[in-house]
Amino acid sequence: xxxxxxxxxxxxxxxxxxxxxxxxxxxxxxxxxxxxxxxxxxxxxxxxxxxxxxxxxxxxxxxxxxxxxxxxxxxxxxxxxxxxxxxxxxxxxxxxxxxxxxxxxxxxxxxxxxxxxxxxxxxxxxxxxxxxxxxxxxxxxxxxxxxxxxxxxxxxxxxxxxxxxxxxxxxxxxxxxxxxxxxxxxxxxxxxxxxxxxxxxxxxxxxxxxxxxxxxxxxxxxxxxxxx
Ligand SMILES: Cc1cc2nc3c(=O)[nH]c(=O)nc-3n(C[C@H](O)[C@H](O)[C@H](O)COP(=O)(O)OP(=O)(O)OC[C@H]3O[C@@H](n4cnc5c(N)ncnc54)[C@H](O)[C@@H]3O)c2cc1C
Numbered sequence: 001x002x003x004x005x006x007x008x009x010x011x012x013x014x015x016x017x018x019x020x021x022x023x024x025x026x027x028x029x030x031x032x033x034x035x036x037x038x039x040x041x042x043x044x045x046x047x048x049x050x051x052x053x054x055x056x057x058x059x060x061x062x063x064x065x066x067x068x069x070x071x072x073x074x075x076x077x078x079x080x081x082x083x084x085x086x087x088x089x090x091x092x093x094x095x096x097x098x099x100x101x102x103x104x105x106x107x108x109x110x111x112x113x114x115x116x117x118x119x120x121x122x123x124x125x126x127x128x129x130x131x132x133x134x135x136x137x138x139x140x141x142x143x144x145x146x147x148x149x150x151x152x153x154x155x156x157x158x159x160x161x162x163x164x165x166x167x168x169x170x171x172x173x174x175x176x177x178x179x180x181x182x183x184x185x186x187x188x189x190x191x192x193x194x195x196x197x198x199x200x201x202x203x204x205x206x207x208x209x210x211x212x213x214x215x216x217x218x219x220x221x222x223x224x225x226x227x228x
Pocket of ligand 1 (some may be wrong): 020092093094095096173178182183188189
């Protein structure tokens with residue numbers, strides 16, 4: 001019994017370095033779908049002449065805030081290595097659909113490893129070792145409780161906010177533009193900003209016209225919408 005306890009005390013958490021953001025699915029020919037939907041309003045299909053017409057029309061509807069046409073295209077991302085702090089902020093977006101790993105069903109040390117995010121500011125201020133030590137203690141008590149028969153849904157109360165959590169999100173392009181506007185902003189928290197910037201970079205490649213006016217600033221690791 002004592003040996004097991006000692007071994008548990010030595011169990012250190014994994015440290016999540018960078019989140020991984022995988023584009024799982026996206027509407028095929030997204031910008032053409034948006035243009036053709038938009039042209040339905042005016043029955044102006046005769047003016048459909050991609051790629052020139054697509055750029056022109058989509059930029060115009062974005063400028064005029066006729067944003068509902070952007071709802072015809074969707075994207076799904078899988079995000080790993082983000083903390084529960086980050087996912088809690090992300091899931092506040094109500095027009096986005098999340099599916100997140102459940103701490104009621106997933107058991108750390110069994111279903112998956114126990115992994116935490118260490119905020120750079122805590123590390124810079126010299127708290128990294130104590131931070132990891134405290135997270136280890138929480139993880140060990142969690143394990144002891146689960147081993148003693150405490151349901152995972154109750155043992156999880158001891159786990160830190162920095163615990164990582166896998167999540168899949170789906171949203172349409174209108175909602176992604178909104179999320180990027182508020183979460184890539186310099187005032188947003190660094191972790192959600194970091195993930196949203198990766199999603200923005202991906203969508204800029206996939207749908208360059210729709211996300212063209214959201215400008216990334218590498219110096220501040222943020223992005224803002226340029227109104228024209
Ligand atoms: C920098 C920052 C700090 C924050 N701080 C806090 C905080 O301290 N405490 C806190 O509780 N939250 C905080 N939040 C979260 C914030 O209050 C929102 O819950 C979150 O940003 C989701 O934004 P939203 O409602 O605009 O977007 P979404 O839920 O993504 O909705 C998108 C848009 O759809 C429309 N919409 C959605 N639902 C409705 C509805 N029911 N009725 C009418 N229109 C709707 C709105 O136009 C909305 O902007 C913060 C967010 C940011 C970016």
